[in-house]
Amino acid sequence: MIKHPLNRVATATAVVSLVLAAAACGKAGSSSSSSSSPAASGAGGSAAAANATGSIGLLLPENTTTRYEQFDKPYFEAEVKALAPNVEVKYANAGGSPQTQAQQATTMINSGVKVLVVDAQDSAQIKSSVEAAKAKGIKVVAYDRLAQGPVDAYVSFDNVKVGHLQGTGLLAVLGSKATPSAKIVEIDGDSADPNAADFKSGFQNAVKGHVDIAYDASGLWKPDVAAQKATAAINQLGASNISGFYSANDGMAAGIATSMKNAGLSKLPLTGQDAQLDAVQRIVAGTQSFTIYKAYKPEADAAAQLAVSLLTGAPITSIVNSTKTNGSGNTVSSDLLTPVLVNVSNIKQTVVADGLYTVAQICTPDFAAACKTAGLS
Structure with a gap:
């Protein structure tokens, strides 16, 4: 076959x-x-x-x-x-x-x-x-x-590989800011889903020793729960002390991005997974660093x-x-x-090339300027 x-x-x-x-x-x-x-x-x-x-x-x-x-x-x-x-x-x-x-x-x-x-x-x-x-x-x-x-x-x-890609991708975005004292907020999926454990394992193995996972909680795959957890982490750690956010998927990333915006942290690294349309738009706009594309x-x-x-x-x-x-x-x-990891540099070669979304679907009026900057046309 x-x-x-x-x-x-x-x-x-x-x-x-x-x-x-x-x-x-x-x-x-x-x-x-x-x-x-x-x-x-x-x-x-x-x-x-x-x-x-x-x-x-x-x-x-x-x-x-x-x-x-x-x-x-x-x-x-x-x-x-x-x-x-x-x-x-x-x-x-x-x-x-x-x-x-x-x-x-x-x-x-x-x-x-x-x-x-x-x-x-x-x-x-x-x-x-x-x-x-x-x-x-x-x-x-x-x-x-x-x-x-x-x-x-x-x-x-390969869900462990998904988590590993999320981890190495986060470290790449952090660059020189990836230090053992850099505080990362980790929002995982629902423990009833065995994939969530694989994502977590892959991610933590990738970042171990490179950053400090200072807050770790489950968002249950729900945007509203993830937003609540992210806000709790910001309040607990202090906004100025956070270096980045790990979201196990794009749905939760939407909620986390809102919490980050409310705290003035929209430019910090934020991960995701599933290549949802709204996530791709956030990547274009610079409020999400990347997603993991599972065709x-x-x-x-x-x-x-x-x-x-x-x-x-x-x-x-x-x-x-x-x-x-x-x-x-x-x-x-x-x-x-x-x-596959998708960031602003390879949207055309992945989700657009595979026919998942058209440029027109991604580059709605709210994202037109950001798309132009990203070379999406």
Whole structure:
């Protein structure tokens, strides 16, 4: 099956080179059902997939982060349609509630899906749903976050590497100000998400001995909570004593950026992750230093390929490239993709070149002057 080498290798390699050069100078739930219309099987398809029937369930965790509804869901559905035009995709979003996601999983299982693709809102709480699916002979793919239980396959990015990129990127932005006494405010993700621990581990290993993590708290992946934590850190440490802010993702960075602005700290380094549109705009404006771009299409495509292969009984060895052990001790065949750091110097070569956003979407009137300065036109 084709693995989108341009996005996953060539682009990443070129962008990493650019980043190194620059360094030198994880609401209410919703659900839907989408039947794939009969169409010619796409690249990477097979006769078995083209003739396959049945349904695949897709469970995504929340809709506060823009990526899930805007990118992951439509990309996944499109790839399933290309590979297996007669297979139905049933969809539900947990709206940030593990209990809702468990109910949605039960509905999917009872409806007779053959494969369940789940991005767990809570990796531990979803275990019973994974076990219930397996008891009915349903294959389970963990998407983006590694669920507990007897999962058949997992696709995500190398999340320790994500954190490491965040750490080395922060040190690069700090430059000569990266000293063991430089106080950094660290706002992590939700501990119920195993990715959050990987991001934290990678980040802290990268910055250990170089800066002082003077304040460390969880923002629960929520902008308002992250803003509250950032404000508490500013009050505790004193605005003039802070050298930079670590945000595990862009959603929280939005809240942190507001707290920084209120304290007159908007020009201090601020990290992120997910390449959200508002984050890219903050990068252009100079109020966020960088984001970590985890291209949604290769991840969603790989999940669809795994799901269709498991549905048809085809081997997945050509898709997976590693193994991971989940929180319940199960060894899971995994496809781990490569993340890329995006700063103001390589927006065109990454999120624009990949078609994630157009220059016009980024450079709205509020950001027109900053875009011109950044060479975005």
